[in-house]
Amino acid sequence: MSQNAPEASAVLHPRRVRSFVLREGRITPAQAQALERLWPQYGVGLDSAGDVQARFVRPAPLVLEIGFGNGEATLWRAQRDPERNYLGIEVHRPGVGRLMRRAEAEGVDNLRVARCDGVEFLAAMPAQSIDTCIIEFPDPWTKKRHHKRRLIRPDFLTLLTGKLMHGGRLQLATDWADYAEHMLAVCGEAPGLANAAGDGYAPRPDSRPPTHFEQRGIARGHDVFDLDFRRV
Numbered sequence: 306m307s308q309n310a311p312e313a314s315a316v317l318h319p320r321r322v323r324s325f326v327l328r329e330g331r332i333t334p335a336q337a338q339a340l341e342r343l344w345p346q347y348g349v350g351l352d353s354a355g356d357v358q359a360r361f362v363r364p365a366p367l368v369l370e371i372g373f374g375n376g377e378a379t380l381w382r383a384q385r386d387p388e389r390n391y392l393g394i395e396v397h398r399p400g401v402g403r404l405m406r407r408a409e410a411e412g413v414d415n416l417r418v419a420r421c422d423g424v425e426f427l428a429a430m431p432a433q434s435i436d437t438c439i440i441e442f443p444d445p446w447t448k449k450r451h452h453k454r455r456l457i458r459p460d461f462l463t464l465l466t467g468k469l470m471h472g473g474r475l476q477l478a479t480d481w482a483d484y485a486e487h488m489l490a491v492c493g494e495a496p497g498l499a500n501a502a503g504d505g506y507a508p509r510p511d512s513r514p515p516t517h518f519e520q521r522g523i524a525r526g527h528d529v530f531d532l533d534f535r536r537v
């Protein structure tokens with residue numbers, strides 16, 4: 306698939322419905338300062354999406370995470386998996402500032418951060434450039450009239466599948482049962498994706514520490530559903 310494949314046009318329509326609402330929220334002075342100071346080292350602009358590997362210390366298989374929130378899980382994975390490069394994408398400024406501060410403090414050099422719409426960034430990436438894509442606890446948009454905002458949709462999967470390497474992996478998790486069912490159905494029907502767990506949910510992956518939103522879901526009495534698909 307080329308970068309401007311027709312399949313991407315629906316998901317990238319200028320007036321498309323986005324999967325987030327940008328709320329500034331509270332940003333600490335340290336996070337705001339980190340956004341300025343650490344961006345040259347850790348930040349990846351949309352204009353670099355065509356050659357993400359050049360922004361890392363060395364080329365390595367790329368793990369892309371969309372919607373990392375506070376970034377704890379992203380940092381945890383990058384630290385334990387130095388053989389791969391980690392790129393986290395998040396629209397929420399405090400989370401981006403926080404993750405860059407933590408990466409600097411821990412001396413993690415296989416982690417980079419983009420602060421933009423992950424869909425737009427993905428569209429600008431070359432075909433077959435991603436080893437693994439992780440999307441954990443995407444906003445559930447629980448009201449029926451908001452379901453169109455859910456990130457995991459057929460048009461998004463078409464875009465993503467073209468960017469995954471053959472054999473590449475898509476890992477999803479949610480604590481909302483109806484979103485999990487929807488994910489399983491649309492991933493199951495997506496051309497080029499196969500369920501590595503047979504026809505149901507996958508076991509909880511070792512690659513995830515308990516995330517903020519996972520813990521919140523469990524505290525509410527929700528079950529957690531994991532999905533593990535491969536690019537075939």
Ligand SMILES: C[S@@+](CC[C@H](N)C(=O)[O-])C[C@H]1O[C@@H](n2cnc3c(N)ncnc32)[C@H](O)[C@@H]1O
Nearest residue numbers: 324325372373374395396422423442516517518
């Ligand atoms: C419910 S939170 C989950 C955060 C984290 N993965 C966790 O498990 O704690 C979803 C996050 O996805 C981000 N998000 C939603 N749509 C996005 C998009 N298109 N691009 C980048 N980030 C997005 C939101 O800003 C939010 O921080």
